[in-house]
Amino acid sequence: QSVLTQPPSVSGAPGQTVTISCTGSNSNIGAGHDVNWYQQVPGSVPKVVIYDNTNRPSGVPDRFSGSKSATSASLVITGLQAEDGADYYCHSFDIGLSGVIFGGGTRVTVL
Amino acid sequence: QVQLVQSGAEVKKPGASVKVSCKGSGYRFSNYAVQWVRQAPGQGLEWMGWIYPANGNTIYSRNLQGRVAITRDNSANTVFLEMSGLKFEDTAVYYCARKHVSRTYLDSWGPGTLVTVSS
Numbered sequence: 454q455s456v457l458t459q460p461p462s463v464s465g466a467p468g469q470t471v472t473i474s475c476t477g478s479n480s481n482i483g484a485g486h487d488v489n490w491y492q493q494v495p496g497s498v499p500k501v502v503i504y505d506n507t508n509r510p511s512g513v514p515d516r517f518s519g520s521k522s523a524t525s526a527s528l529v530i531t532g533l534q535a536e537d538g539a540d541y542y543c544h545s546f547d548i549g550l551s552g553v554i555f556g557g558g559t560r561v562t563v564l
Numbered sequence: 565q566v567q568l569v570q571s572g573a574e575v576k577k578p579g580a581s582v583k584v585s586c587k588g589s590g591y592r593f594s595n596y597a598v599q600w601v602r603q604a605p606g607q608g609l610e611w612m613g614w615i616y617p618a619n620g621n622t623i624y625s626r627n628l629q630g631r632v633a634i635t636r637d638n639s640a641n642t643v644f645l646e647m648s649g650l651k652f653e654d655t656a657v658y659y660c661a662r663k664h665v666s667r668t669y670l671d672s673w674g675p676g677t678l679v680t681v682s683s
Contacts, residue, residue, distance in 0.1 A: 455608070489669040491609075498659065498676065499601075499609065504669040542609050546668065552625050553599065558608040 456481060457543050457556035464562040465533045473528045473559045475543030481554060483524035486546040490519055490528045493558075494539045502541075503528060530561070538563040566590040568598075568660055568674035575680045581648040584677045586660030593641040594618045597663040599670060600634060600645045602656040610656075614663065615643055650681045 458476040465471040475488060482488060488506050491499040501510055503519035506526060516532045526545075530537055543556035571585040586598060599614040613624035615634045622634050633646045643660060658677045661670035 487668050491670075493609075498673040499661075499670075500673075501669050501671065504664070504667055510671075540608075544609075544669070550626055552623060553611040553614070555601075555609040555611055 455557040456547055456550065456554045457545060459541075459543060459556040459559045461557070462560045462562065464564055465530075466564045467533055467535060469533050470529060470531045471533055471561060473530075473541055473543075473561070475526045475528070475556050477524050477526075477545065477547075479524060480549040481524075481545050481547040482521065482526055484548050486548075488519070488521055488526035489544040490517075490526075491542045491544060492537075492539045493542065499542065533561075533563055535563050537561060566662065566672045568662060568672055570658075570660060570674040570677045573678040573680070575682060576650050577683055578650060578652060578681055580650050580681075581646060582650060582679050583644055583646040584658050584660075584679070585642050585644050586674050587640065587642045588662065589641060591662075594638050596665055598634075598636075598643045599661050599663055600632075601659045601661055601670075603659070603676075604653070604656040607656075612645070612658075617643065647679075650679075652681050655679065655681045 463471045490503040492502045493499040502517045506521040518529045547554045567589045569587045594617045600612040615622045617636045636643045660674040662672040664671045
């Protein structure tokens, strides 16, 4: 059981908007630790799509956006495209565990 | 360009130890923390620990503490992950990843090393 809770799966048709939640606690997200999001296409290495809650690395399409509030964070994909089908993981730090934590992952299916 | 090259796949028996290497190139090796993350077949990402090559300081996941050791050889720009007392459930792809110099995210990943624990 992950300290950061994500829905196992979300789906949407091309062009739709999907939101992936990442629910933590006062020992991680709520303690002010930043959240990063990674995309992992099956068989490939993870790649960051959002860092420090809301920032997009160069080369990541602007249809990816992130937000953070209290003890949760969200990744939003607006205008879903076929190539967005992948697993997505949130990532932060937990002061109680004194270590890095990942969410359990969410599989995005493009219908 | 930044590159992390990992050692090849390993097959080990239960109770054995394994040592995986991760060689960095294209950047000042000692300035960037390196983290190890593993992924069991069909499962999610699990953080294992990190090392700051400049001073050798390490932090380990409490779940694995006592079985994992991360070391470095700065002269070879290489970080090592050693895991002892291997169990069947340690079968996974082991990734090394570089932490961004000033932010918290992992900005470059190795290709992964498959470690299979089998009798």
